[in-house]
Amino acid sequence: MQKTDRAKQGFNLACFSAGVFDLDGVVTDTANVHCAAWEQLFDDYLRSRAQAMGERFEPFNASVDYPRYVDGKPRYQGVESFLASRSITLAYGSPDDPPERETICGLGNRKDRLFRERLAKDGVDVFDSSVALIQHLRDAGLKIALVSSSKNAAAVLETAGLSHLFDAHVDGNDIERRKLKGKPDSDIFLLAASLLEVSPSGAFAVEDALSGVEAARAAGYALVVGVDRADQRDALLEHGADIVVDDLGELMPDSASSESTLPNALVCYEEIAHYLADKRLVIFLDYDGTLTPIVDRPELAVLSDDMRETLGKVAERFTVAIVSGRDRADVEQLVALDNLIYAGSHGFDIAGPGGLHMQQERAQEFLPALDHAEAELKQKLNDIEGVIVERKRYAIAVHYRLVAAEHLETIEEAVAQAVEASASMLRRTGGKKIFELRPTFPWDKGKALNWLLDALVRSGKVEPSDKDILPLYFGDDETDEDAFKVLREGQGLGLLVAEAPQPTEAHYWLEDPQAVGRFLQRLCNADGELP
Ligand SMILES: O=P(O)(O)OC[C@H]1O[C@H](O[C@H]2O[C@H](CO)[C@@H](O)[C@H](O)[C@H]2O)[C@H](O)[C@@H](O)[C@@H]1O
Secondary structure (H helix, E strand, O other): OOOHHHHHHOOOOHHEEEEEHHHHHHOOOOOHHHHHHHHHHHHHHHHHHHHHHHHOOOOOOOOOEEEEEOOOEEEEEEEHHHHHHHHOOOOOOOOOOOOOOOOOHHHHHHHHHHHHHHHHOOOOOOOHHHHHHHHHHHHOOEEEEEOOOOHHHOOOOOOOHHHHHOOOEEEEEHHHHOOOOOEEEEEEHHHHHHHHOOHHHHHHEEEOOOOHHHHHHHOOOOOOEEEOOOOOHHHHHHOOOOEEHHHHHHHHOOOOOHHOOOOOOOOOOOHHHHHHHHHHHEEEEOEEEEOOOOOHHHHHHHOOOHHHHHHHHHHHOEEEEEHHHHHHHHHHHOOOOOOEEEEEHHOOEEEEEHHOOOOOOOHHHHHHHHHHHHHHHHHOOOOOOOOOOEEEEOOOEEEEOOHHHHHHHHHHHHHHHHHHHOOOOOOEEEEEEEEEEEEEOOHHHHHHHHHHHHHHHHHOOOOOOEEEEEEEEEOOOOOHHHHHHHHHHOOOOOEEEEEOOOOOOEEEOOOOOHHHHHHHHHHHOOOOOOO
């Protein structure tokens, strides 16, 4: 599925009370006009300086210097920051300095003259999809503010005929008048929220500049949307964006499907956190596809150091159980944290701190059937390139991710025959490019989750005191649906990890393991009671 569809289906900005939009590069296509003006200013200046000093002229690099030193910052701050990167120090001067004066303010004013000349010549191009989204959100009752470091923001809006879209403005003139700090400081985002009379924790912010997403994140906005106009998706995420889109049209709800879409857990974090506030959380996490991305071979699914650190922090605050289709010993070794509970083989084998232990006794009865099926499958599938027959204590996974499509039928047939030959001891289940043979004994991740909750209460590890115990289960695969179903029928929240919302028993979705990490970090960073 295309990235566009993914975002469109999952994020409902209308669930916030307000939104704050940057101008240049988000609403109007003026970031490139700014960039061109900066380039002209610095190239002229650096060239004449190099000539005067007999040095080599090294031009402004629009794709590196603009995002790093200038984009999103107030004019004089941008001049200072770029010149510092070239080890050039100039007197600050005064905002009244004429454009010809060699001061920070003089150069800033020169850039402004160049920008205005370009604007007068070329006019303002508008991102129609951004305007349509803002109009839609206004119609849905949201308050909308504009934040811009530019002193030209009002002029740009006026020229584009867009002033009516915003309930409040904060721009470069406010920064100067109120002595605010520019982006990446949080000042102007905090001011925008206060002008709208909302808390940043109930609002979202939209930015295309690295300094901008950083500023919005620092101000505590519930959701920071990065708009990637310059091929810098990863950098936007690193600087604080929760999600990144190429175009704001991706966030426009599709009237045909919006009612049936699953809400995104990061977008609705505040809503979830309020619900969790007076509960005692127990956190269940699947491994493959949830804590690690899906990769070609099982042994390559290695937990990142960041995720391990996050899990460690979560476990300091909440009870955490890893519930995996893998063998318990395997997943224990991959996660390598000793204060967690591990449930392996889809919950057939459970162990945790304080002597917690359970192995389905009846599972032993299925071992001969599994041994037999393993031998049969290995023998039949031996010649098919790419097949992996992964024997686990209480299951066999037949992986076909690396197999050419023409062999799939043969594999499926061999699996069906192995099930048939097991005389009702084994059943086939599915997963991500795997067929699994599992005992017909009625046990799955959902039943394991219930068993664990009871065991935790019995052992006193989780006290059913004044707070309700609330399980949160994160999973990405078919076998996790058993757990989601238990939560939907009882209490708790299921969070599906998937590229896009899909039919599920889960309550929310998260895009990938990185989003799971971000959600967990927010949970464990929340002060005192959640949120
Ligand atoms: O319950 P889980 O912890 O999610 O385990 C489910 C299966 O995960 C593994 O297979 C899956 O991940 C592999 C590595 O990314 C991938 O190559 C494979 O296609 C996926 O199905 C694991 O190997 C299985 O044993 C688990 O049952």
